[in-house]
Structure formats: C-alpha cells, structure tokens
Amino acid sequence: MSPASAGGIVTIERRPQPIALRGEHRRLGDSLFGAAVALTGGAVLVVLAAMVVFLVLQGLPAIRHYGFFTFITAQRWAPSEASATAAVPNPYGIVQFIYGTVLTSLIGMVIAVPLAVGAALVITDVAPRRLRRPLSSLVDLLAAVPSVVYGFWGLFALIPAIRPVVDFITSTLGTVPVIGVPFGGPFFGVSYFTAGLVLAIMILPIIAAVCREVFRSTPRNEKEAAVALGATRWEMIRIAVLPRARSGIVGASLIGLGRAVGETIAVTMVIGNAVLHINPSIFDQGATMSSVIANEFTEATEPFHLESLFVVGFWLLIVALVVNMLARVVVRRGVSL
Amino acid sequence: MTDVALPAARFRQRPALRRRRTKNAVMTALLLVAVALALGALAWVLVYVGIRGFSVISPSFLTHNPPGNPAAPGGGFFNGIAGSLIVVGIATGIAVPLGVGAAIYVVEYGRGRLRGAIRFFNDVLIGIPTIVTGAFVYAVWVTRFGFSGFAGSIALAVVMLPLVARTTEEMLRLVPTELREGSLALGATRSQTVLRICLPTALPGIITGGMLAVARAMGETAPLLLTVLGNDLFTQLNPLHRMETLSLQIFSNAVTGYEQAEARGWAGALTLIAIVLILTAVARFFGRRVQVENV
Amino acid sequence: MVVKPVHAPMFAAHPLPGREADQVDGLSIDRLSAWFGRHKVVEDMRLRAPSGKVTALIGPSGCGKSTVLRCVNRMHELVPGARVQGGVHFGGVDVYAPDLDAGSVRSEIGMVFQRPNPFPTKSIYENAIIGVRIARTTPRGRLMEIAETALSRAQLWDEVKDRLHKPAVSLSGGQQQRLCIARAIAVDPSLLLMDEPCSALDPIATFKIEELIRAIADRYTVVIVTHNMHQATRVSDYTGFMTIENAGDPGRLVEFGATTQIFGAPVNPATEAYVSGRVG
Numbered sequence: 062m063s064p065a066s067a068g069g070i071v072t073i074e075r076r077p078q079p080i081a082l083r084g085e086h087r088r089l090g091d092s093l094f095g096a097a098v099a100l101t102g103g104a105v106l107v108v109l110a111a112m113v114v115f116l117v118l119q120g121l122p123a124i125r126h127y128g129f130f131t132f133i134t135a136q137r138w139a140p141s142e143a144s145a146t147a148a149v150p151n152p153y154g155i156v157q158f159i160y161g162t163v164l165t166s167l168i169g170m171v172i173a174v175p176l177a178v179g180a181a182l183v184i185t186d187v188a189p190r191r192l193r194r195p196l197s198s199l200v201d202l203l204a205a206v207p208s209v210v211y212g213f214w215g216l217f218a219l220i221p222a223i224r225p226v227v228d229f230i231t232s233t234l235g236t237v238p239v240i241g242v243p244f245g246g247p248f249f250g251v252s253y254f255t256a257g258l259v260l261a262i263m264i265l266p267i268i269a270a271v272c273r274e275v276f277r278s279t280p281r282n283e284k285e286a287a288v289a290l291g292a293t294r295w296e297m298i299r300i301a302v303l304p305r306a307r308s309g310i311v312g313a314s315l316i317g318l319g320r321a322v323g324e325t326i327a328v329t330m331v332i333g334n335a336v337l338h339i340n341p342s343i344f345d346q347g348a349t350m351s352s353v354i355a356n357e358f359t360e361a362t363e364p365f366h367l368e369s370l371f372v373v374g375f376w377l378l379i380v381a382l383v384v385n386m387l388a389r390v391v392v393r394r395g396v397s398l
Numbered sequence: 399m400t401d402v403a404l405p406a407a408r409f410r411q412r413p414a415l416r417r418r419r420t421k422n423a424v425m426t427a428l429l430l431v432a433v434a435l436a437l438g439a440l441a442w443v444l445v446y447v448g449i450r451g452f453s454v455i456s457p458s459f460l461t462h463n464p465p466g467n468p469a470a471p472g473g474g475f476f477n478g479i480a481g482s483l484i485v486v487g488i489a490t491g492i493a494v495p496l497g498v499g500a501a502i503y504v505v506e507y508g509r510g511r512l513r514g515a516i517r518f519f520n521d522v523l524i525g526i527p528t529i530v531t532g533a534f535v536y537a538v539w540v541t542r543f544g545f546s547g548f549a550g551s552i553a554l555a556v557v558m559l560p561l562v563a564r565t566t567e568e569m570l571r572l573v574p575t576e577l578r579e580g581s582l583a584l585g586a587t588r589s590q591t592v593l594r595i596c597l598p599t600a601l602p603g604i605i606t607g608g609m610l611a612v613a614r615a616m617g618e619t620a621p622l623l624l625t626v627l628g629n630d631l632f633t634q635l636n637p638l639h640r641m642e643t644l645s646l647q648i649f650s651n652a653v654t655g656y657e658q659a660e661a662r663g664w665a666g667a668l669t670l671i672a673i674v675l676i677l678t679a680v681a682r683f684f685g686r687r688v689q690v691e692n693v
Numbered sequence: 694m695v696v697k698p699v700h701a702p703m704f705a706a707h708p709l710p711g712r713e714a715d716q717v718d719g720l721s722i723d724r725l726s727a728w729f730g731r732h733k734v735v736e737d738m739r740l741r742a743p744s745g746k747v748t749a750l751i752g753p754s755g756c757g758k759s760t761v762l763r764c765v766n767r768m769h770e771l772v773p774g775a776r777v778q779g780g781v782h783f784g785g786v787d788v789y790a791p792d793l794d795a796g797s798v799r800s801e802i803g804m805v806f807q808r809p810n811p812f813p814t815k816s817i818y819e820n821a822i823i824g825v826r827i828a829r830t831t832p833r834g835r836l837m838e839i840a841e842t843a844l845s846r847a848q849l850w851d852e853v854k855d856r857l858h859k860p861a862v863s864l865s866g867g868q869q870q871r872l873c874i875a876r877a878i879a880v881d882p883s884l885l886l887m888d889e890p891c892s893a894l895d896p897i898a899t900f901k902i903e904e905l906i907r908a909i910a911d912r913y914t915v916v917i918v919t920h921n922m923h924q925a926t927r928v929s930d931y932t933g934f935m936t937i938e939n940a941g942d943p944g945r946l947v948e949f950g951a952t953t954q955i956f957g958a959p960v961n962p963a964t965e966a967y968v969s970g971r972v973g
Contacts, residue, residue: 087587094589095507101499102508105520105563108556112530115537179432187429190773196433198682203440205678207617209645210447210667213652217660218446262439269436282810286873289768290824290880291800293422300823304814316525323527325620326649351529351620358533358624374533378526385525389518414829415797 116375123368127151132372138336138353145364153369155376157339161253161349162380165328166321168257168343173265174314180265181272186298197273204266212330215259220250220331227254227344235342245342251333254343259327264317271316271392275309276302312392319384323377325351350377444671451668454661460669463633464651468659475666477633478647484635485547485626485643486615489554494608496555497562498597504563505570506592517567523560531556532621540625547637550626557618558611565607569600602684609681613674619645644670718784719744719914720765720884725779726943727760727769734760736943738779740916740933744883747906747915749929749952751922753967756935757944758918762886765916766802767795783884783914800828803877803913805887809869811861811876817844818857820872824880839879846912847875848905867898871905878909885909887917891924903928922968926956934964 124132127148135154142152184197231246279302287297333346334356340347348356350373361367459474500520504513535553543549573596581591597604622628628646629639644666651663725738735757742748750758763769764777767788781788788798803824811820821840825831831839840857844850849871853864861872870890877885887906891899906915906928919925925932933949948955948964959965 087590091587091589094592098499098503098507101496102503102512102516104496105500105516105523105560108559109519109523109526111538112526112534115534116530119533119537119541176432176436179429180436183429183433187426188433196437199440200433200436202675202678203436205613205617205674206440206443207619207645207670207674209617209619209649209652210671211443213648213663213667214443214446216652217450218442262443265436265439280810282806282808283812285768285806286810286812286876288771289766289799289802289804289806290827290876291796291798292827293418293796295422295425296418296827300812300827304812307814319525323525323530325527325529330649330652351527354529354533355620355623358536359627371533371537374530378530381525381527381530382522385522386518388525389521415794418827418829419794419796 112378113375116371116378120368120371120375123153123365123372126365127153132369137338138348140357140361140363140366140369143363143365153365153372154338155350155369155373157336158348158350158353158373159376159380160339161332161347162322162351162377164253164343164347165256165260165332165349166318168254169260169264169321170314170318172258172261173268173317174310176261177265177268177313177317178272178310181269181276182298182302184269184273185276186302187294200266200269202266203262204270208263208324208326209330211259211263212327215255215327215331216251219258220255223255223258224248224250231342231344235344242341243343246344248344249333249346251331251346252342252344253332253340253347256328256332256347256349257343259331260321260324263324263327264320267320268313268317271313272306272310275306275313279305308391308394312388312390312394315384315388315391319381319388322384323351323381325355328352329355350374350380447664447667447671450661450664451666454665455668459662459665464631464647464659464662466631468651468654468656471658471661473662475644475647475662475669477629477631477642478644478666479669480633480635481547481626481629481641482616482644484637485550485622485641486554486612488548488551488637489558489615490608490612492551492555493558493562493611497559497611498566498604500559500563501566501570502592502596504567506588506596520560520563523556524564527620528553528557528618529620529624532624535621536624545625545627545640547626547634547639547641550622550641550643551637553621553625554615554618557621558615561611561614562604562608565610566600566604569603569607570596572603573599606681606684609677613677613681616677617645617670617674619643619649622646623649644673719746720748720916721780721782722761722765723780723782725761725764725777725781727757727764727778728774728776729772730774730776733943735764736945738935738944738946740946740949742884742914742916742931744784744914745911746930747910747917747928748931748933749925750916750918750933750935751920751925751967752935752944753937754920755944756937758935759888760944761935762804762888762916762918765884766799766804766886768799768804770795800824800880801882801884803880803882803885805870805873805877805885805890807889808893809866809873811864811869811872813860813862815861816858817853817861817864817872820861821875821879824876828880840875843875843879844872846878846905846909847871848901848908849875865898867894867901870894870898870902874902874905878913883914885913885915887915889918889920892920899924922956922970926952932956934959934961934967936963936967 131151132153132155135151137152137154138157139152180200184193184200188196227248228246230244231248235241235245283301284297287301292300328349329352332348332352334348334352335346336348336353354370354374357366358370361370460479461476462474463477464475465473500516504516508516532553535549535556539549539552577595577599578591581595622643622645626643626646627640628650629642630650634641648663648666648670651659651666654660720740720742722738722740725735726733727735738761740748750761752758760769765781765788769775769777777789812823815823818840821843822836825836825839841850844853849868852868861869864872891902894902903924906917917928929952931950932952932955934947934955935944936947937944948959948961955964956968959968
C-alpha cells in the first residue's frame with residue numbers, strides 16, 4: 062500500500078493480491094494432504110520390504126550358526142537335539158515342511174480347481190438368471206468362514222466321515238507294493254490328505270470368484286456365434302467360453318495356490334504336526350511350513366529354535382510372494398484377453 | 399436354386415444330434431454336481447457348527463469367562479469376545495485411515511510406475527500368509543515391547559490394510575470424473591475435492607469394504623498366536639497386556655481333549671461365525687457392488 | 694404422419710413372380726409378433742423370402758428388423774422374458790414345431806452378425822469348419838474340402854489359403870466378416886440370415902461383401918437386414934419395409950415387393966417417404 066499524494070489528498074492504493082498468493086493456506090494444506098497420502102501409499106511397499114528384512118534379521122543367528130543351505134539338506138527337525146555350540150548336523154531341517162506345504166496344497170488344488178471351474182460356469186452360463194446372484198453369494202460365503210472354524214469342523218466332522226473311505230483305500234490300494242506306498246495306512250484321522258481336503262474347501266471360493274470374472278468377460282458376440290451355429294449349451298461353453306479362459310483359469314488356480322500355501326490354523330489342526338521328517342503316505346501325519354511355526358512358536362525354548370522358525374517363515378514368505386506375484390500377472394493377462 | 403432335397407428332410411435328419419444332446423446333459427449334470435458339492439460343504443460346515451454350538455450357547459456364555467477347570471461345564475467366552483472386539487477395533491482404527499489414504503494416493507495423486515507398483519504390491523500383500531505377518535510383528539514389536547493386545551492390533555492392521563486399500567480404490571475409481579472436474583473448476587484444491595466430493599460419494603462402498611475387512615480380521619487366529627498370545631481365564635481389557643480373542647479361544651479349547659472345553663469351543667465357533675456372517679451380510683446388502691475377491 | 698400398414702392385399706396386388714401365396718420352399722413369416730417381456734417390439738409381421746433370391750428388410754433403426762431375423766433362427770427366445778407368436782415356416786417346416794429342437798433349427802440356418810465374431814483362439818481354418826465339427830455328421834477327411842469350398846464362396850480363399858492356420862483375429866475386419874460368412878455357409882444351410890453385416894465395415898470391405906452376396910444368392914435363401922437403402926438396391930431382389938408409427942410402438946411391415954418396385958414406385962406413402970430420404 063503506497064500512499065500517493067496528489068495535491069494533498071492521500072489516496073491509499075489497495076493493490077489486489079495476485080491470484081497465486083490467494084489462499085496460501087489452502088495450498089499448504091493441500092500439499093500436506095498430498096504428502097500424507099503419498100506416505101500411506103508408500104506404506105504398502107515399506108511393509109512388504111520390512112517383512113523380508115525383519116524375518117531375515119530374526120533368523121540370522123541360526124543362519125550364521127548352521128549355514129544357509131544346511132536347512133535344506135538336513136534330514137530332520139529335532140529341536141531337542143539342538144545345542145548351543147555344535148553346528149553339525151543341523152537339527153532344523155525344513156525339507157519336510159516344504160514337502161508338506163507342497164503336498165497339501167497340491168491335493169487342495171486337484172480337488173478345488175475342477176469344482177471351482179464347474180461352479181463358476183454354472184454361475185455364469187448354466188443357472189437360470191434369477192439364481193445367479195444368490196448362487197454366487199453362497200459360494201463366496203465359503204470364504205467368509207474363519208480358518209479356525211474349518212479346522213474345528215475338520216477334526217470333528219470331516220475326519221469321522223472320511224475314515225471309512227480312507228481305511229478302505231489303505232487296506233486295499235495301500236497294500237500294493239511300490240504304488241501303494243503313498244496310500245498306505247495306518248490312518249489316524251489327521252493327515253496330509255485331511256489337510257488337503259480342508260484346504261480345497263477353503264480355496265474353492267477364491268478360484269471360483271476369479272473364474273467367474275474371467276468367464277463373464279466372454280464377449281456376447283462370440284457366444285451368439287456359437288449358438289447360431291446350432292451348438293448345445295455345453296458346446297457353446299466349450300467353443301466360446303473356455304478357450305479364452307485358459308490363462309485366466311491358470312491365474313485363478315495360482316491365486317488359490319497362494320492362499321493354500323499360507324493357510325495355517327485349519328491345516329495345523331488337521332495335519333497331525335509330525336515334524337520329524339517326511340512321511341511317505343498321504344494318509345500319514347505331517348507338517349507344513351506354516352503349521353510348524355504356529356505349533357512351536359510359543360514353546361521354542363531350545364537353542365536356535367525360535368530363529369530357525371524364522372528361517373521357515375522367511376522361506377514361506379518367499380514361496381508365497383513368488384506364487385502371488387505370478388498369479389497376479391497371469392490373471393491380469395487372462396481377463397484382459 | 400436347383401431344387402435338391404427339401405430342407406424339411408434335413409431338419410430331422412440328425413443321427414449325431416442325440417449323442418450331442420446326451421453329452422450336453424451329462425456335462426451339465428457334472429457342472430451342477432460341482433456346485434452342489436461346493437454348497438454342500440458350506441451347508442455341512444454351517445449346520446454342524448450350528449448344531450454343536452446351539453446346545454451349549456446361552457446368554458451366560460456371552461457374559462461369563464471359562465471356568466478355571468477345563469473339565470467343568472458352564473462358563474463362557476466373554477473375555478475372548480471382549481478381547482476380539484477391542485483388538486479388532488484398534489486394528490480398524492489403524493488400517494482404515496492408512497488404507498483409505500493409500501487408495502486416495504493411487505487414484506487421485508499417483509502417477510506412472512509408482513502407482514502401478516503400489517497397486518501390484520498391495521495385491522501381493524493381500525496374499526501374504528497371516529502367520530508370516532504375525533512373525534513380522536513379533537520381530538518388530540513384541541521383541542521390544544512384549545506380547546500385548548496392541549501388537550495383535552498391529553498384525554491385524556497389516557492384514558486389513560491392503561483389503562481396505564483395494565476396495566476403497568475401486569470405489570473411488572467409480573466416482574465420475576465430471577464430479578471431480580466440476581469441483582476443481584470451482585477453484586477447489588485437490589485435497590478439498592477428495593475430501594468433500596470423492597470420499598462422500600464413494601463412502602457406502604468404502605464402508606462395505608471396511609466391514610468385510612473387519613469380518614476377516616475377526617476370524618484371524620494365526621497372527622494373534624504370535625502377538626497376543628492369549629489369556630485364557632481372565633478378562634483383560636487393557637490392550638497393552640496379553641489378551642484373549644475369540645479366535646484364539648476357540649483354537650485352544652478345540653484341542654484340549656476335555657469335552658466341556660470342546661463344547662465351549664463349539665459355542666464360541668457358533669458365536670464367531672454368527673458375527674462374521676452378520677457383518678458380511680450387512681456389508682454386502684447395504685453397500686454398493688464391491689468386487690468380491692476375499693483373497 | 695399417418696402410416697397405413699397394409700397386409701395381405703399388398704401381396705395380392707404385387708404377387709411374387711411365379712409363386713403362390715402358399716410356398717413350399719423359401720422362408721415365410723406369418724403374423725409374427727414378438728415381445729421383450731411386456732414390451733411388444735414386432736407386430737403382425739409378414740414376409741415371403743423366396744429361395745434362391747435375396748430379400749432385404751429395411752426400415753429406421755429400432756423398428757424390430759433384427760428381432761424378426763432372430764425369431765427366424767430362434768435366437769430371440771434366448772433372452773429371458775422374450776416371447777414369440779405367429780408362424781415361421783421354412784421349406785414347409787414350422788420352425789417352432791414342438792418336436793423340433795432349437796439347436797437343429799439353428800444349424801440349418803446360417804446367421805451373420807453385425808460385428809464380425811470369429812472365435813479368437815481358433816485359426817482361420819478352424820473357424821471355417823467349426824459349424825461342421827459341431828454337427829459331427831462329416832468325416833474328418835472332408836473337412837479341408839469343405840473349408841476350401843466355403844472360403845471360396847465367401848471370396849476369401851485366395852487371401853487366406855496360405856495362412857489357414859494363422860489366428861482368425863489376424864485378419865482385417867472385412868476379412869473377418871467374410872470368414873464369418875464362410876463359417877455360416879460351411880454347414881450348407883438352406884437359409885442365410887444377415888443382420889446388417891456391413892455396418893461395422895469400411896466401404897471397400899462392404900463392396901466386397903455385397904459382391905459375394907450377389908454371387909452366392911442362387912444357392913441359398915438370403916434375408917438381409919440393412920439400414921443402408923443403397924445396399925438394399927444393390928443386393929436384393931425383394932424388399933420389405935418396416936417401420937414404427939410412434940416411439941415405443943411395435944414394428945410392422947408396411948410394404949413388400951420387388952426391390953425395383955419398392956424403390957422405384959412405392960405404393961404406400963410411408964414407404965415413399967422413407968426411401969426418398971425424407972424420413973428415417
């Protein structure tokens with residue numbers, strides 16, 4: 062404000078504030094908001110990175126003591142044999158957990174994928190239109206049931222139900238030399254197979270949900286082309302829906318696999334937690350990477366026990382990361398085709 | 399047209415047709431069997447838990463703690479229920495602002511590769527085994543500050559965060575660009591546009607997503623095993639100490655071998671399922687269509 | 694504008710050369726009405742499409758032309774709540790006979806859609822013979838022969854004979870549509886329905902397809918829906934004009950006759966208004 066004098070009259074000029082400076086407070090607030098929001102966005106990346114780092118850090122003492130690769134080469138997981146000084150042999154062999162994770166997940170997938178694909182096809186192309194939403198919601202409901210409830214149910218409802226069937230298999234197929242070994246008894250209820258069954262029910266809804274989206278993205282134009290040629294409903298599905306959906310189904314299965322790999326509580330309750338070494342039959346008790354952590358964490362008092370559990374956790378994280386990232390890439394490609 | 403066989407004959411001359419129709423019928427039946435198995439499993443689980451739990455559940459179950467002697471009948475899971483509500487409540491308070499913030503960043507502010515990376519890794523974070531999350535929080539927090547309800551909340555927040563972020567992102571994307579442009583054209587800043595226009599418009603969907611995340615967190619057990627540890631017999635409402643949650647309580651009671659404890663476990667399972675199902679149903683019913691990937 | 698739909702008298706005044714009202718071959722639609730739920734979209738439709746000729750169905754958009762077509766090959770009934778009433782006869786056979794399964798009807802009638810829809814995961818060859826494969830009445834040995842015949846008739850053979858196993862989507866839009874035509878005629882249908890087959894194509898591709906329609910016309914009965922009047926004059930022997938009186942009304946046939954007559958000397962004033970470009 063500069064007073065301009067003109068003949069004694071003082072006029073005070075009010076220079077208007079340039080627009081850019083108006084609402085400076087607002088701009089400041091806006092920048093702060095933007096920064097805050099950017100931080101939260103970065104939180105996702107930070108958390109993931111931190112996970113890897115901290116798990117390694119926690120497991121480091123054991124890695125330093127026993128060496129990185131002995132965890133894979135050692136034959137047994139026998140914490141009671143651990144000593145604070147001796148480093149050979151490594152009593153914390155983890156191969157049987159990797160085996161357990163792979164086996165139970167595989168059993169889960171073999172059962173869940175066909176059922177999920179079938180259910181998704183029914184929801185998108187077979188069921189009468191009015192039933193599609195309810196059916197879809199019901200299948201999704203399977204995903205809402207908590208893991209601990211599945212485990213509980215598995216113990217008390219599923220095992221007695223499958224026992225007669227499994228006993229039959231172990232007493233017939235299981236007695237055949239060589240090929241019967243994976244099916245041998247005795248069956249104590251808790252087993253790799255039981256865990257695989259429970260996993261199948263748990264991952265089915267996720268696979269079905271992704272498959273549903275993939276099938277739904279089939280262009281109507283192509284379905285009509287098939288129908289106009291006189292195709293039956295199954296033929297239409299076979300010609301117009303399924304061929305496009307191949308990579309989508311693979312992606313859905315990978316997502317299910319990722320979930321199966323990480324599932325802990327239900328598996329721990331029905332697998333038997335036999336941690337010593339790999340057991341040959343699918344009806345034997347066993348353990349997975351996640352189940353051993355859950356089972357032994359609170360009682361890990363032996364030397365390097367807790368740290369070795371972190372090594373297991375680290376490997377579990379790597380496996381889950383690889384499967385999940387692969388799954389996302391494949392699914393994105395599957396739906397956009 | 400040279401008059402060859404009249405089309406009339408051809409409509410009916412279909413030897414292969416019966417085979418095709420049979421195949422269609424068989425395949426359709428197989429597909430229906432698949433759905434029936436899936437829904438049958440669901441029904442089995444719900445009905446079984448319902449029956450086992452119904453005989454034990456009572457108002458006193460919800461208001462009393464377990465008896466000191468696991469073999470004794472009666473009592474309830476009050477400490478677990480209360481503990482769950484507290485732990486999950488705090489976790490929600492952490493996860494929702496962070497998740498909504500991350501989503502706002504991705505939708506409204508993000509550019510190029512960073513935004514793509516955050517979206518991608520957010521999805522990856524959803525798939526991390528929850529036991530690993532628990533181990534992580536143990537390593538970061540429990541080693542320094544001990545087991546506590548709050549540590550459990552942190553773990554659950556890590557589980558909930560990517561879920562909330564994803565659904566919020568989807569809801570924000572649905573807000574029409576015209577609304578944003580209208581607001582900016584009036585001179586509002588980005589933050590004002592987001593806070594006053596976008597969030598309120600997307601709010602129903604965001605709430606739905608939040609409720610689904612809460613339902614998921616209520617059911618989680620693994621991460622709490624390593625952070626909260628549980629507190630079987632006593633009601634502990636202070637999150638700075640070890641607490642009991644409903645999920646942990648069901649877990650520990652299920653495997654005791656004592657019939658009465660197991661019976662309480664079933665009642666607990668019924669309670670937990672009821673809470674989760676009600677939350678899920680309400681969320682879906684009132685919210686807008688949220689992409690249903692409970693991954 | 695008052696539109697006076699004229700029915701049977703129209704046919705009597707301009708009889709189709711050499712045919713009685715009661716035909717044994719060719720397509721005949723009688724008093725066809727169609728609904729989507731409660732909404733009536735076609736009313737009292739009549740049409741005679743003689744075999745070996747091309748019959749065009751023209752009219753403003755939304756008057757139900759495509760629906761009429763879809764009633765012929767029983768695609769209309771796939772929409773939930775859709776309803777059809779009236780008679781559709783082809784070669785003397787009632788298409789809606791209760792003992793006739795819709796799939797068999799469709800496999801006797803070829804349909805070409807507005808936007809080309811080849812199956813993207815299949816090759817050119819596989820697309821051409823897919824209809825034949827579905828029907829399972831042809832031995833494998835003959836499939837290549839059939840593919841060559843169909844693709845030649847669709848005037849696509851020379852362009853694709855060296856890359857039959859490339860993906861169908863590697864073709865241009867016009868080529869894809871000719872592939873869809875080949876796919877439809879590979880099953881040797883008696884009736885070919887074309888629903889605005891050129892509307893998604895450029896003029897050159899359109900021209901090629903119109904040429905091929907004229908070339909194959911004598912082998913099939915062709916009914917083509919088009920909103921392009923010039924196309925109707927170039928391609929068809931007979932033309933039916935459909936329209937709606939007011940928005941929301943069902944479509945009705947206004948006039949039917951030889952193409953030259955419909956465009957040269959239309960009887961009904963509504964027809965005259967449409968073909969002269971004053972309306973629609």
